[in-house]
Every structure is written in C-alpha cells, then in structure tokens.
Amino acid sequence: MSVAIDYAAVLAPNLPGPAGRFGGFPRYNFVGGHNAPESIQVDGFIAAVQRVLAREGSTLATYGLESGPQGYRPLREFLAEKLKRDAGIVCAADDLLITSGSLQGLDLVNEILLQPGDTVIAELFSYGGAISRMRKKGAKVVGVPLDEHGLRMDALAETLAKLRTKGIAPKYIYTIPTVQNPTGSILPEDRRREMLRLSAEYGVPIFEDECYSDLVWSGERPPALYALDRAEGGNRVIHIGSFSKSIAPALRIGYILADWPILSRLLAVKTDGGSGALEQMVLAEFCRDSFQGHVTELNGLLQTKLDALLDALSEQFGTEAEFSRPPGGIFLWVKLPERVDTLALYKAAAAEGVAINPGPEWSVEAAPAASSLRLCFANPDVATIREGVAKLAEICHREFGVPARGANVDR
Amino acid sequence: MSVAIDYAAVLAPNLPGPAGRFGGFPRYNFVGGHNAPESIQVDGFIAAVQRVLAREGSTLATYGLESGPQGYRPLREFLAEKLKRDAGIVCAADDLLITSGSLQGLDLVNEILLQPGDTVIAELFSYGGAISRMRKKGAKVVGVPLDEHGLRMDALAETLAKLRTKGIAPKYIYTIPTVQNPTGSILPEDRRREMLRLSAEYGVPIFEDECYSDLVWSGERPPALYALDRAEGGNRVIHIGSFSKSIAPALRIGYILADWPILSRLLAVKTDGGSGALEQMVLAEFCRDSFQGHVTELNGLLQTKLDALLDALSEQFGTEAEFSRPPGGIFLWVKLPERVDTLALYKAAAAEGVAINPGPEWSVEAAPAASSLRLCFANPDVATIREGVAKLAEICHREFGVPARGANVDR
Missing domain, CATH: 3.40.640.10 (Type I PLP-dependent aspartate aminotransferase-like (Major domain))
Structure with missing residues (x-):
C-alpha cells in the first residue's frame, strides 16, 4: 500500500504554478516596492x-x-x-x-x-x-x-x-x-x-x-x-x-x-x-x-535616489529612455524604443542579477506597455542604482541594440 | 443627479450578512479563544x-x-x-x-x-x-x-x-x-x-x-x-x-x-x-x-481556571451538566439535558452578558450538538468564571428548567 498521496489528483483546477525557492534578493533590485533600509526608525x-x-x-x-x-x-x-x-x-x-x-x-x-x-x-x-x-x-x-x-x-x-x-x-x-x-x-x-x-x-x-x-x-x-x-x-x-x-x-x-x-x-x-x-x-x-517628521525625511532620501536614477538613465541611455521626473513615489516608468521587448529584457536582466518590472506586467493590455518598464528606486543605495542602470544598459544594448552605443563599450 | 450609489445592485451575491458594530466584550466571556491577560509576557x-x-x-x-x-x-x-x-x-x-x-x-x-x-x-x-x-x-x-x-x-x-x-x-x-x-x-x-x-x-x-x-x-x-x-x-x-x-x-x-x-x-x-x-x-x-518556561506557566494558570469552571458547573448544574476534565486546552464541552436548546440558550444568555458557543455552531450536524455548548475558560478570571456560570445556570433554569433547582433561587 502506497504511503504517497497523488496530489495532482487532489489539487483544485486552475491554480497558479508552484512558487520557486527564495534565493535571496537580486544584486540590483529595482522591483518589489521595498523601501530604504536607512529610513527605518x-x-x-x-x-x-x-x-x-x-x-x-x-x-x-x-x-x-x-x-x-x-x-x-x-x-x-x-x-x-x-x-x-x-x-x-x-x-x-x-x-x-x-x-x-x-x-x-x-x-x-x-x-x-x-x-x-x-x-x-x-x-x-x-x-x-x-x-x-x-x-x-x-x-x-x-x-x-x-x-x-x-x-x-x-x-x-x-x-x-x-x-x-x-x-x-x-x-x-x-x-x-x-x-x-x-x-x-x-x-x-x-x-x-x-x-x-x-x-x-x-x-x-x-x-x-x-x-x-x-x-x-x-x-x-x-x-x-x-x-x-x-x-x-x-x-x-x-x-x-x-x-x-x-x-x-x-x-x-x-x-x-x-x-x-x-x-x-x-x-x-x-x-x-x-x-x-x-x-x-x-x-x-x-x-x-x-509620522510627519519621518515622512519629510523619507521623501528627501527618496528624491536623492530618484535623482541618481534619472542621472544614471540619462547617462546610460541618453534620449532613448523616455521618462519624466515623478512628483513623488518610489518608482519610475520608463519608455524605451519600440524595438525593445521588456519581457525579454526582464528575463535577460534577471539572469544577471538585475530585477525590473516589464511593462506588460503593469498594464491591462500588454501591447501598449511592451517597451516600457518600471524601476523601483527606494531600496538600492545610490551606488547600486548607478551600477544597476549601467548593467541594464549593457544587457539592453546586447539584446536590442539599445542604447545605440553600449555603455560599457564606448564610454 | 444622485451622488448615492445603490450598493445593493453592486454587491456580489451570497455574501454573509453585514457585521454589527463592536460593543466591547461581554461581561462573562466564554467564547472566542482568547487567552489569559495575566499570561502575556x-x-x-x-x-x-x-x-x-x-x-x-x-x-x-x-x-x-x-x-x-x-x-x-x-x-x-x-x-x-x-x-x-x-x-x-x-x-x-x-x-x-x-x-x-x-x-x-x-x-x-x-x-x-x-x-x-x-x-x-x-x-x-x-x-x-x-x-x-x-x-x-x-x-x-x-x-x-x-x-x-x-x-x-x-x-x-x-x-x-x-x-x-x-x-x-x-x-x-x-x-x-x-x-x-x-x-x-x-x-x-x-x-x-x-x-x-x-x-x-x-x-x-x-x-x-x-x-x-x-x-x-x-x-x-x-x-x-x-x-x-x-x-x-x-x-x-x-x-x-x-x-x-x-x-x-x-x-x-x-x-x-x-x-x-x-x-x-x-x-x-x-x-x-x-x-x-x-x-x-x-x-x-x-x-x-x-517558550517552554512560558507554556509550563501558562498551563498551570489554565488548569486553575479550568478547575474553577468545573467546580462552578458542578455546583450550579449538579449532574445535569455532563463533561469530563480535558487533558489540556482552553475550552470545555458540556452536554446538558436534551430539553435544553443551546442555540436558544445562547441568545438568552447573550442578552444578559454571558457569551457561550452553542453546540450546533461547533458541529458538522446541528442535531447531535443541540444540547451541548462550548465554554472557553482562559480569558475570564476565577471570580468571573464562577459568577458567569451562576448567571448561565440562572438563565438556563428560567428558560428550560435546567438545572432543576435554580441556583439563585434555592441556594
């Protein structure tokens, strides 16, 4: 008599696939809505x-x-x-x-x-x-x-x-x-x-x-x-x-x-x-x-990180990354040229320790967001933001020729 | 143009009824799985x-x-x-x-x-x-x-x-x-x-x-x-x-x-x-x-309360309340004579500040538990347990003639 239950026969239908094991956070973590460790009171x-x-x-x-x-x-x-x-x-x-x-x-x-x-x-x-x-x-x-x-x-x-x-x-x-x-x-x-x-x-x-x-x-x-x-x-x-x-x-x-x-x-x-x-x-x-004092301080910290992200994007992607400085928050929505498929970019980047949210996951319809991505900037420190964006530009250049001049090649 | 949404038309079907306002815990609280306030470390x-x-x-x-x-x-x-x-x-x-x-x-x-x-x-x-x-x-x-x-x-x-x-x-x-x-x-x-x-x-x-x-x-x-x-x-x-x-x-x-x-x-x-x-x-x-030291201490405390509950039940209900001393836990399952409908008792008791779990709510089928009730004893202190059981006996006597001699009448 088998002591092993066949759970495939017992599970409800239409479940999401099984979760994977947690392997720690990625080196360059631009996802997940985490906050700044240094902000914790x-x-x-x-x-x-x-x-x-x-x-x-x-x-x-x-x-x-x-x-x-x-x-x-x-x-x-x-x-x-x-x-x-x-x-x-x-x-x-x-x-x-x-x-x-x-x-x-x-x-x-x-x-x-x-x-x-x-x-x-x-x-x-x-x-x-x-x-x-x-x-x-x-x-x-x-x-x-x-x-x-x-x-x-x-x-x-x-x-x-x-x-x-x-x-x-x-x-x-x-x-x-x-x-x-x-x-x-x-x-x-x-x-x-x-x-x-x-x-x-x-x-x-x-x-x-x-x-x-x-x-x-x-x-x-x-x-x-x-x-x-x-x-x-x-x-x-x-x-x-x-x-x-x-x-x-x-x-x-x-x-x-x-x-x-x-x-x-x-x-x-x-x-x-x-x-x-x-x-x-x-x-x-x-x-x-x-509360108020903390939030004022936090917003200052977040702006420093946001500015580092904006600078790094401009430096690495030039005009090929389109975005505007948000009036608040912990993320930036970036539009890349049409030929960049951010679902593919997301996979390639993940394999090298750079986590991003591909646009289609943040959109009711996939197509209008196919070349967009979301970058959360609250958690990584300024140096990690700079490195991560450089790495992302390198990967994106390799995969899609965007930015036109690969950051790690020509600079 | 009305600024009032008709939510009756918007709610999903088969919802449970609306919750009532919380009015504080009942005076004699024998429900809810609460623990002993004095046990909190x-x-x-x-x-x-x-x-x-x-x-x-x-x-x-x-x-x-x-x-x-x-x-x-x-x-x-x-x-x-x-x-x-x-x-x-x-x-x-x-x-x-x-x-x-x-x-x-x-x-x-x-x-x-x-x-x-x-x-x-x-x-x-x-x-x-x-x-x-x-x-x-x-x-x-x-x-x-x-x-x-x-x-x-x-x-x-x-x-x-x-x-x-x-x-x-x-x-x-x-x-x-x-x-x-x-x-x-x-x-x-x-x-x-x-x-x-x-x-x-x-x-x-x-x-x-x-x-x-x-x-x-x-x-x-x-x-x-x-x-x-x-x-x-x-x-x-x-x-x-x-x-x-x-x-x-x-x-x-x-x-x-x-x-x-x-x-x-x-x-x-x-x-x-x-x-x-x-x-x-x-x-x-x-x-x-x-953990271990705390649980040992807690179990001592719980037994004191349990014994108070058992004593009070014996005193108030005599042999009309059937139960055995549980080997652990925070509740007692009590069987009263068949003529006691614990759903009705629960309502009558609630109106007078005594909260109990009627058997049918703790049973897959209502009928076999119709005269049973669950009493949680971890939260009230010993004096409250005694008073609450006396009160419950009084109400149960009034509603069902059980215990046969009303505690507040003949003692």
Whole structure:
C-alpha cells in the first residue's frame, strides 16, 4: 500500500504554478516596492514598543485587543486625524477598517463586489497585483488611457458610455490618483471632480487606492476623491491606504475607509482573527508624534535616489529612455524604443542579477506597455542604482541594440 | 443627479450578512479563544523587541525581511526544533510556511484543494471556523463521530468505504488530534497510525490542525500525524499550527508544514506581501529561550481556571451538566439535558452578558450538538468564571428548567 498521496489528483483546477525557492534578493533590485533600509526608525520603534506594551501589553491576550474587529482604536484615531490633515477627509475612527496591508484591502473589496463575468475599469497602466486580483475573481478589466496628469476623463467617459451601450455596468473604477503606479502622476482636482461626476452619472463606485499618497515631494496633494465625494454627501468612493510605503513594508498594516453599509460587509468577510496587533500598536504609538517628521525625511532620501536614477538613465541611455521626473513615489516608468521587448529584457536582466518590472506586467493590455518598464528606486543605495542602470544598459544594448552605443563599450 | 450609489445592485451575491458594530466584550466571556491577560509576557516581549530591532530593524524596509516569502527564518528554525522536541517531527526551516494565524493556514489549504462540489471529512464536533470555511468553498462536509479518545476509527473506515461506493473521493480528513476542539480529547498513537493507514488505503490526505497541542497539562503528547507519516516516508499529512494559543492570539502568527510540492502551491496563492514581520521577529526572539518556561506557566494558570469552571458547573448544574476534565486546552464541552436548546440558550444568555458557543455552531450536524455548548475558560478570571456560570445556570433554569433547582433561587 502506497504511503504517497497523488496530489495532482487532489489539487483544485486552475491554480497558479508552484512558487520557486527564495534565493535571496537580486544584486540590483529595482522591483518589489521595498523601501530604504536607512529610513527605518529603529530607535523610534523600540521606544514605541516599550511604551505601548508597558501600558497595555496584556491586551494581546484577546483577539482584536479591546478595540474589536475594525482594528486598534488609537491607530484608527491617528488615521482619522491624518486623513483630515493630508487628504481633506472628514471621517471618524469607526469609519475605518484596519487591514493586513492594502493588499488585503484589495482582496476584501473584490470579495464583496466581484463575481466571474463582472467588468471593472482600471487605469491602462496600473499596479500588477491589482490587475491580477481582479482577473483571479473572474472579472474582465477594461483599461483607460492615462496622460501626464493621470487618467484621461474624456477616455473614461467614452469607456463608460461604450459599456452602457453594451448593457454592461462596471463594478468599479479602480484608480491610484496620487502618485499613480506606475506612471507617477498626480490627478488634478478638476479631474477628480469630473471622475466623481461620471461615477454618479453611471452609478459606478470609485475604488481609490492611495497607498503612495504620503510620498509627494511637495508635501501637498489634492483632496482625496473620498473627501470630495463626502463634501457632496455622496457614498461613491471606497478608499484604501497603507503604511507600507510611508513607514515599512514588512509591517503589514493598511486600511479601508468606506460607508458603514460597505464597511460592515467587508468586516463580515474579514475572517482572519484580526490584523497583527503588535504592529498596529507600534504604528499608532510611533506615528502619533513622529509620522510627519519621518515622512519629510523619507521623501528627501527618496528624491536623492530618484535623482541618481534619472542621472544614471540619462547617462546610460541618453534620449532613448523616455521618462519624466515623478512628483513623488518610489518608482519610475520608463519608455524605451519600440524595438525593445521588456519581457525579454526582464528575463535577460534577471539572469544577471538585475530585477525590473516589464511593462506588460503593469498594464491591462500588454501591447501598449511592451517597451516600457518600471524601476523601483527606494531600496538600492545610490551606488547600486548607478551600477544597476549601467548593467541594464549593457544587457539592453546586447539584446536590442539599445542604447545605440553600449555603455560599457564606448564610454 | 444622485451622488448615492445603490450598493445593493453592486454587491456580489451570497455574501454573509453585514457585521454589527463592536460593543466591547461581554461581561462573562466564554467564547472566542482568547487567552489569559495575566499570561502575556510583557517584559519578555519588550526585551525581545529591543534586541531584535537593534540587531536587524532596518530589514523591515523589505517585504519578507531577508528571509523570503516563507517567513522569518529564525522563527522557522525555532519551529523546526520545537516540532522535533514536542511532536516528534523531523523537518527543516524550509519545510515551513509562516502564516497570519492558523486561520490563514486553513484558507490557503482550502484554496489549493477545494472547489464547489468537493467532499471533505471532519470530526462530527469540530471548530466552527473550519467548518464554515469548508462550506464557503462549496464543499460538502461529512462528520465522523468521536468518543472520549477522539475520532472513532471504525466510523472513519465506514465513512470512507461508504463514500467510495458512491464514487466520492474526499479531498481531505480534517482533524484536531491533540486537544480536540471542542471535545478536548487527545487521539492516542494507535488511532493516529490507523488514520494514516486509512489515508493510504483511500488515497485521502490528512489535514492536521495542531493549534492547541502545546496546552497539554502533562506536557506530553503523542507524535503528530505528520511525524508518524514521515517516519514511514509518506506525504499524507498537511500540518498547521499557531502561536495564538501558546503565546498570544492578537499576534497573528501560525504556520504550515508540508511537502514542497504542496508548500510551493500554498506559497503561490499566498499573495499577501508576507505575514507581519515585527510579530515574527518578536516571537522568534522571545521563544528561543522562553517558550517552554512560558507554556509550563501558562498551563498551570489554565488548569486553575479550568478547575474553577468545573467546580462552578458542578455546583450550579449538579449532574445535569455532563463533561469530563480535558487533558489540556482552553475550552470545555458540556452536554446538558436534551430539553435544553443551546442555540436558544445562547441568545438568552447573550442578552444578559454571558457569551457561550452553542453546540450546533461547533458541529458538522446541528442535531447531535443541540444540547451541548462550548465554554472557553482562559480569558475570564476565577471570580468571573464562577459568577458567569451562576448567571448561565440562572438563565438556563428560567428558560428550560435546567438545572432543576435554580441556583439563585434555592441556594
């Protein structure tokens, strides 16, 4: 009798392929949304942990501490204040649901809204993990083009109208309005108002993902779509955010802000026993006094790295790499000449320790992004950024003749 | 133009009802798997955080720290040693996947194995959250009766044979062998070996949930099913566990132990950006030196509370409450006379601040558990346990005439 189960016969159908073993981070790591190691406020976290645990550590004995399933109340109170100050949002702690990263926010919102066959609208170039989640739920994703100021409202209106003629009511418009991923744009207030108008006209909710919105160099951003909607007494927007980009990605804490009729549905499908309580406690304790100062410092650090990346790209690729300096964030969207296939470049580069996001993985449609790539600049140090871009230029020259003069040959 | 979206038209079908607002914990809280507030090692956690953050805090800047998506390596190394010492399991850190509580372990295993129409086998009385998860995936759950030593192997054999005659191959046998939830039994080694034999005979994997197995008063437990299977060179068992019961439930950290062909599938559907890193770091640092001492102390504390509960039940309900002293855990399974409907008792008690788990919620079939209830005793203090049981007896007497002499009337 065999003691070996044939799992091929037991696995559910349509699973993604098996994961590979983790072999450490690549030498030149321009992917993954990691942050700058030197930005981590180690002393601040230690002090915060000491204070909060000494005061209320024994509450770790209960699921949800004493705050219930919406998450640690002092963190929600901090967020309510912060969202008012930074995003113009008037809300209360009870309007917020703490999640295990904004990725869980995406999952929960999709769980209550999507079923196979549904249609959703997204920015044509968008976060790969959001697009893949929509598709995993069986939804058809319709991409709407962007320009340098973000989602084009004429194109959105056209898409909504076209879908209506087909009898299709999209489940939501997914948007990253502030520091759009991957293009880095910030949607101006007039476009936000127009998006809300279209949302009302077509009865389609807006799913606003603000996970990068703290990382704006100027420190100023337009009011959130959620804020503008509320000011008009609407309920059109479900808003999510995160501490991953502003504090530390390994702390898996994000949040959802929505009307109670929606929040109560999200809460009902959040059956995880709560998000990590110690991380919520530390964040609340640390952020109350230190969030703004930290983010100002972080943005300075990020700009130094961004400038190193821009310089290196100009030096190595000259005018063959097209990009504009983003007003914030941790990534740069780069367009190379048409003959560069970034999916192929991605593979060739990976083999030599240079990790990039090929455009098609960050796009609803592969073709328009075939020669584009996303480079995350927050994690590597300035010297590594320079070396990595030189290496990438060398590989790209070898594979595609771009840049025309190979950096390591002619310089 | 209305700025109000009609979400009723947008929500996916078949959602659970909306959650209610959290109004604080009930006065007499015998539900929820919470632990003893006085057991939380506040000073130990503070010291652990200081050490680990001072040493490697800056790694919080990267998703997964430097350990990759399987979780913080020092925690996996601790677990590999602990599982060898306590459960007889020979495994390596690379065989383990850290999860956000063992609830995520349940979700991930179900995600790769179950599809609508599948059949799974579970103990007739079992963890409500496990049963509801199987059903949410569209699986039919077949319950197999237990006795005082856990799952009955004759009944399991009969169930497997009966399903085979119908051409049904169950996806797994879900079992909580050590401190079974809710009955508290510990499955003896000979039954474990028989279960493995049946697993091989029918080609049905075993899904072993060991989240309570550290809480055994004697400090000794039979080898895990996973250990016995491995000793025979098998791959029959997927094993999950948790720190929720042994350290603190609000720290959302559990783990899955499985063959790489299964683990790599689980990893591929774990798209959460990693489980909470700070919590993993603190656990690894704390547990290395302090796990065993802490658990010994905790088990002493839990027995004191259990004895208070048993005394109070005997005092209040006399022989009308049937139970036996469990060999470990945080809950007691109590059988009341047939005329008590514990779903109705649960509602009446909730209205007066006494929270209990009605039997039908902890059972694959409602009827056999209609007069049973589960009482968690880890969280309330001894005085609250006594008061709560007196209150429950009073309510039960009023509603069902059980106990025959109302505690608050005749004593």
